[in-house]
Amino acid sequence: MSRSLNLAVIPGDGIGQEVVAQGLKVLSAVLPQDVKLETKEYDLGAKRWHRTGETLPDAELESLKQHDAILLGAIGDPSVPSGVLERGLLLKLRFAFDHYVNLRPSKLFPNTATPLAGRPDIDFVVVREGTEGPYTGNGGSLRTGTPAEVATEVSVNTAYGVERVVRDAFERAKARPRKKLTLVHKNNVLVYAGHMWKNIFDRVGQEYPEVTTDYLHVDAATIFFVTQPERFDVIVTDNLFGDILTDLAAAVTGGIGLAASGNVNPTGAFPSMFEPVHGSAPDIAGQGKADPTATILSVALLLRHLGHETEAVRIEDAVAADLAERDGGTARTTDEIGDALAVRVAG
Amino acid sequence: MSRSLNLAVIPGDGIGQEVVAQGLKVLSAVLPQDVKLETKEYDLGAKRWHRTGETLPDAELESLKQHDAILLGAIGDPSVPSGVLERGLLLKLRFAFDHYVNLRPSKLFPNTATPLAGRPDIDFVVVREGTEGPYTGNGGSLRTGTPAEVATEVSVNTAYGVERVVRDAFERAKARPRKKLTLVHKNNVLVYAGHMWKNIFDRVGQEYPEVTTDYLHVDAATIFFVTQPERFDVIVTDNLFGDILTDLAAAVTGGIGLAASGNVNPTGAFPSMFEPVHGSAPDIAGQGKADPTATILSVALLLRHLGHETEAVRIEDAVAADLAERDGGTARTTDEIGDALAVRVAG
Ligand SMILES: CC(C)[C@H](C(=O)O)[C@@H](O)C(=O)O
Ligand SMILES: CC(C)[C@H](C(=O)O)[C@@H](O)C(=O)O
Numbered sequence: 001m002s003r004s005l006n007l008a009v010i011p012g013d014g015i016g017q018e019v020v021a022q023g024l025k026v027l028s029a030v031l032p033q034d035v036k037l038e039t040k041e042y043d044l045g046a047k048r049w050h051r052t053g054e055t056l057p058d059a060e061l062e063s064l065k066q067h068d069a070i071l072l073g074a075i076g077d078p079s080v081p082s083g084v085l086e087r088g089l090l091l092k093l094r095f096a097f098d099h100y101v102n103l104r105p106s107k108l109f110p111n112t113a114t115p116l117a118g119r120p121d122i123d124f125v126v127v128r129e130g131t132e133g134p135y136t137g138n139g140g141s142l143r144t145g146t147p148a149e150v151a152t153e154v155s156v157n158t159a160y161g162v163e164r165v166v167r168d169a170f171e172r173a174k175a176r177p178r179k180k181l182t183l184v185h186k187n188n189v190l191v192y193a194g195h196m197w198k199n200i201f202d203r204v205g206q207e208y209p210e211v212t213t214d215y216l217h218v219d220a221a222t223i224f225f226v227t228q229p230e231r232f233d234v235i236v237t238d239n240l241f242g243d244i245l246t247d248l249a250a251a252v253t254g255g256i257g258l259a260a261s262g263n264v265n266p267t268g269a270f271p272s273m274f275e276p277v278h279g280s281a282p283d284i285a286g287q288g289k290a291d292p293t294a295t296i297l298s299v300a301l302l303l304r305h306l307g308h309e310t311e312a313v314r315i316e317d318a319v320a321a322d323l324a325e326r327d328g329g330t331a332r333t334t335d336e337i338g339d340a341l342a343v344r345v346a347g
Numbered sequence: 348m349s350r351s352l353n354l355a356v357i358p359g360d361g362i363g364q365e366v367v368a369q370g371l372k373v374l375s376a377v378l379p380q381d382v383k384l385e386t387k388e389y390d391l392g393a394k395r396w397h398r399t400g401e402t403l404p405d406a407e408l409e410s411l412k413q414h415d416a417i418l419l420g421a422i423g424d425p426s427v428p429s430g431v432l433e434r435g436l437l438l439k440l441r442f443a444f445d446h447y448v449n450l451r452p453s454k455l456f457p458n459t460a461t462p463l464a465g466r467p468d469i470d471f472v473v474v475r476e477g478t479e480g481p482y483t484g485n486g487g488s489l490r491t492g493t494p495a496e497v498a499t500e501v502s503v504n505t506a507y508g509v510e511r512v513v514r515d516a517f518e519r520a521k522a523r524p525r526k527k528l529t530l531v532h533k534n535n536v537l538v539y540a541g542h543m544w545k546n547i548f549d550r551v552g553q554e555y556p557e558v559t560t561d562y563l564h565v566d567a568a569t570i571f572f573v574t575q576p577e578r579f580d581v582i583v584t585d586n587l588f589g590d591i592l593t594d595l596a597a598a599v600t601g602g603i604g605l606a607a608s609g610n611v612n613p614t615g616a617f618p619s620m621f622e623p624v625h626g627s628a629p630d631i632a633g634q635g636k637a638d639p640t641a642t643i644l645s646v647a648l649l650l651r652h653l654g655h656e657t658e659a660v661r662i663e664d665a666v667a668a669d670l671a672e673r674d675g676g677t678a679r680t681t682d683e684i685g686d687a688l689a690v691r692v693a694g
Contacts, residue, residue, distance in 0.1 A: 219593075
């Protein structure tokens with residue numbers, strides 16, 4: 001456990017600024033006195049792009065590499081054409097820093113609103129592959145804009161990439177009480193990638209006899225997310241299916257305002273990046289209405305990744321206690337929620 | 348409206364046999380006396396494959412073309428490797444008969460179980476593209492089974508294919524009271540296909556000023572399916588996103604036992620095919636436990652497609668009335684539900 005934490009901060013757009021401020025507040029409050037926190041803010045996102053046309057210059061990419069971890073708020077604004085910041089900044093970071101484990105825990109905390117009747121017991125984590133699949137940017141468009149246009153998207157999957165994320169998921173499943181791992185894919189239609197995923201999953205699984213395994217097609221998985229979410233413990237899946245499933249998971253566990261995520265490079269070769277699953281929500285930006293809890297829970301994932309397990313748990317316990325006391329009365333501001341959590345983790 | 352109906356029937360595997368029998372029972376009961384119903388059964392599916400190694404021989408494909416429509420039960424069995432029957436039979440039919448409109452209505456009938464608290468008002472239809480996208484079978488595997496394997500899946504999208512399904516969806520939206528059409532894609536990541544879909548959607552939309560339009564990323568759409576499903580009227584989307592969304596839609600509207608679908612060729616160049624969204628459910632096959640309602644609602648879609656609107660409505664009304672009276676008491680058998688609906692539509 002390092003006694004200094006050299007953090008890159010990318011507040012980004014919209015509510016990104018506000019929620020990151022609360023994340024840092026709670027981080028400062030929870031860190032032991034002797035851990036020196038240094039932060040450097042990076043001005044990246046929609047405003048920067050409008051001003052300079054840049055999404056992520058090489059110099060900044062190099063500089064980001066020097067940090068222990070990255071905390072990101074949210075990226076995106078309707079004024080920027082769809083895809084520019086996603087591909088040029090967010091995904092560029094995930095790919096450049098080889099964030100092959102996109103970690104997304106879903107837990108239904110007591111007293112939080114779920115659209116599901118009967119409040120099932122939900123506590124699972126999705127290990128979403130982060131560097132392959134349909135997210136590679138492979139593909140193209142021929143005769144663009146004409147009636148004869150052909151557009152392709154190529155999902156690229158390698159045994160190297162699949163095995164490392166599957167192995168990571170088995171390790172996580174092994175460390176949890178229920179020790180269950182579900183592979184989600186669509187191997188009855190996407191037979192090339194799907195069979196490779198399934199074969200590797202089965203082979204690696206032989207090294208983990210204590211882990212119970214299951215396979216579901218992605219369409220069936222969405223059904224179980226709403227009818228029987230308690231059946232899941234750890235899920236491993238491809239980049240696009242993971243994107244879809246984790247938004248649905250967030251929706252059934254109290255909403256996107258609580259969903260944390262980590263873009264993790266488990267080898268430590270590059271800094272890992274932690275961000276809420278939600279977007280920049282420009283419609284409520286600057287009004288103190290955003291719930292910073294997802295960012296604060298992302299800070300917990302960040303601390304755990306860097307070996308500060310005690311502090312991670314302290315944040316998660318504080319969030320659980322805070323949510324348990326939310327009475328649905330007057331809504332608190334972004335700042336008030338951050339303050340309340342900072343007090344709890346320090347106390 | 349033709350005064351004869353020459354129907355191909357593919358009962359298929361597992362519960363397929365049982366539910367199709369009820370579909371035909373209700374069809375016979377609802378058809379006007381002067382419409383002559385002729386059916387021809389095709390022995391296709393897992394048993395046939397085990398016996399002969401065939402999935403869909405050319406001769407049978409040719410023969411199927413001679414019918415006015417196809418009624419299919421369910422295809423698939425765990426004893427057949429994943430993908431063999433899906434690609435070799437189900438998808439082969441959809442592609443060979445150019446079923447570019449995969450029509451999947453979702454309606455929350457009164458008195459049916461939904462996992463959603465608060466029973467939102469759900470009544471939308473998904474127009475899923477059926478002949479392109481990641482379902483084309485393009486792609487491959489290099490160095491299969493080795494640590495150096497690379498597997499690709501290519502999503503192929505053409506302006507031709509996208510425009511015709513988008514146009515069909517606008518027509519359907521225009522004909523409905525709320526006149527709203529939502530495009531679902533992922534154009535911030537899948538920029539080639541996504542931008543083509545969005546551009547065509549916007550261009551065609553100009554011809555339909557009375558239709559309100561909306562765009563959602565697929566991940567966000569899944570959130571709204573559980574938090575705000577009443578916002579949807581007609582949805583148009585690609586083949587894979589449509590697969591995922593319609594299973595989720597079925598789950599929130601009373602389960603996969605009620606979800607009907609049509610694989611439609613609107614030009615009439617080839618017969619359209621109607622089938623429940625559910626699979627062959629081998630675990631409950633042969634026990635009279637399967638709910639045939641999804642198949643019977645698929646028969647309604649079939650009748651509507653062939654111009655028998657009155658009869659289609661009569662089936663849908665019968666199902667609504669039947670569901671309203673289901674009291675959660677003793678479960679009825681497959682046969683009993685079919686009988687009850689046959690009586691209602693005849694009466
Ligand atoms: C913004 C977008 C590129 C991103 C993704 O698709 O991964 C987001 O939806 C997420 O889940 O982090
Ligand atoms: C069985 C499978 C090939 C099929 C699909 O993916 O289209 C099914 O899930 C469906 O939705 O009809």
